[in-house]
Amino acid sequence: MTRQRRRSLIKAKRTGMGIALVAALSFIAGMTDAIGLRMSGDFVSFMTGNTTRAAMSLQDGNWGHTLKLLGAIATFVLGNAVGIVIAHRADNRIFAVLAAVGATLAVASVIPTTDLPLVQFYMVVLAMGMINAAVEHVEGLPIGLTYVTGALSRFGRGIGRWLIGERKMDWTIQIVPWLGMLSGALCGAVVGAYMDYASLWIVAAIVTLLAFITMLMPRSLRHRYNQGVTIRKMPAP
Incomplete structure (x- = not known):
């Protein structure tokens, strides 16, 4: 087997594993969003929709709902930040992030919905923010797990490029x-x-x-799907 052939097989294996992981995580995000929407009447991962609904609630004078949705957006952002911190500090980034997501959802599931429904809602939103840090890209292609508008846009642009003659097919992963x-x-x-x-x-x-x-993944792949973080210290004055 030539070196080039071996590299191609390794890349195909990495890509296939990444696609399977993205599919599983997006499935979880979609399942959670549907359950959260049924429970609370609002989205737990679709912040574009929550932004639009917050604006509409504000126009209607529904301050309580507006604040709830703005709080959800802030919590989602916080969840993404927490996910990155967890991934950066863990040896097995994907396992650590998913374990934190699972624990957060487990805690949310035992919160009395009649007494603390808002706390339960925000905990699910926090979990959906964190899950985005599990996989950020597959072979250099950006991937969004809890929001698919960008993926559909990249998919459509890929179709456009194919129609005008470009034959790279890596955009198909976006579907x-x-x-x-x-x-x-x-x-x-x-x-x-x-x-x-x-x-x-x-x-x-x-x-x-x-x-x-994910613990069964080869050690060499554990950091392949996350964005590397380089910390640069400011020079002493």
């Missing part, structure tokens, strides 16, 4: 998060309808199971 979220949302809608608030336990269990499955 994977959308398919994962769609199937997850359908599953979440069904589970949420039958299990109501207990359905969060199902999501927490799936995330935790996936976290342990």
